[in-house]
């Protein structure tokens with residue numbers, strides 16, 4: 001399974017900083033390139049099985065589009081070779097405000113950089129759907145893609161994101177706990193029923209209802225921003 005190098009699959013705030021990282025590398029004449037950015041469920045679980053990662057899906061910042069691995073990009077040299085100036089790469093990573101895991105004491109990784117610190121989210125916050133906080137997600141395309149990807153289908157993270165959006169729209173799903181209970185169901189139905197959706201006929205935790213929810217949120221935020 002090939003690594004995902006699509007910059008569009010990174011969180012927009014982190015993506016902008018990665019662009020800055022490329023500039024910084026360029027400025028110092030260093031040749032590195034992104035090897036992997038977003039990592040879906042299948043690749044994460046496969047990597048864990050093969051001992052390449054200790055994390056299950058949703059335990060790595062890669063799974064939220066908030067981390068990437070860079071490798072050396074000099075022709076004729078193995079991208080992972082020790083002769084690349086990893087320390088200089090790490091300096092660039094930190095200069096643009098990202099975390100470099102070359103400093104980690106356990107599971108030290110020269111290639112990895114992460115942008116969770118841009119938001120001061122804990123990984124638990126991410127798991128509980130913090131990415132649905134609209135102030136941090138100005139780019140709807142990304143949130144829509146991320147929530148609708150098969151990797152996220154039916155996970156508690158996706159449901160937690162939906163709960164946060166429902167709250168943002170004035171609904172009351174109770175605690176943001178990622179559990180699809182009757183209270184979340186009813187709050188969701190109240191929000192999307194006026195949009196012409198037959199709430200008895202669709203899966204309210206499913207993609208169709210999610211699209212309506214995101215449309216409503218977009219309308220609200222657009223109004224606020226005008």
Ligand SMILES: [Zn+2]
Nearest residue numbers: 067068069112
């Ligand atoms: Zn990594």
